Amino acid sequence: MREISLHIMDIAQNSISAGAKNIYIEVYENINENILKVTIIDDGKGIDSDILDNVTDPFVTSRKTRKVGLGLSLFEAACKRCDGGLSVKSKLGEGTEVTAILKYDHIDRAPIGRISDTIVSLILSGDIDIKYKHRVNDKIFEFDTKEIKKTVGDDIKEPEILRWIKEYIDEGIKNIDGGVWE
């Protein structure tokens, strides 16, 4: 994937497929310690413990149509390539937590990319609430679809509202000097 934000979108799509109602996404640019950390937590159906051990194996998947699943495998490969790693914790019936760690200044690390596009695409793809937190060292930007819904009601899939959200997120990340397009 060309952007970290695309990996995030891919993993979050898994959450939606798993019936999640809430997805928490955090991007932490810990530049002081040279670490980029991405966390995605959902309240979906969770992953069976016998699958969990091999979940980043491309030939392990829960889907019925084919025997391959590449999402987590690709993200793990991207992390390992950047002297990091990926871990998946999950409890059946409770949810799943994916944590990815990459060396921040590694030459192979993809740019963070358009987080706003990822979040807008996710809002469009299901009836979910997304909480997003972006940290750059000590500076924090937060976004929560639940807050938006308080103002505009439950239907936030209207194009004008999505446009507002997109610009709001772009602006928010820029304000804390987050790496949007790098």
Add this chain to the structure above:
Amino acid sequence: MKTIQELEEIRKNTLDRVNQRRDRNTTRIVVGMATCGIAAGARPVLLAIMDEVEKLNLKDVIVAQTGCIGVCRLEPIVEVIRPGEDKVTYIKMTPEKARRVVNEHVVGGKVVEEYVMHIVDGKIINDYTVEKD
């Protein structure tokens, strides 16, 4: 700065339109959004479609997403389903191609043949755009 007041303004403007929407005459535009689609560039395609739908102020159009359609090498894939018509599958889409499909097919009713997946005897035989080049 983006403000919540702006958001309330938007809400007032969109409220009427939401109520007008009827499902019977709705055209569905579906974008494949699995790993394969995302890696091939489905996100900008999806957002271009949304943008075009907004720009043209199309009311009876729903933009939806789906998982892997099964022909990953042809991603990004966009399906257009107009009411009462067969589904049309567009392959190897780009934001520019997607905008053209919205304008010519969704609005104009004319299928953009160059981007359509062709199936002959149950086999996907070509990618029209490549053959033409």
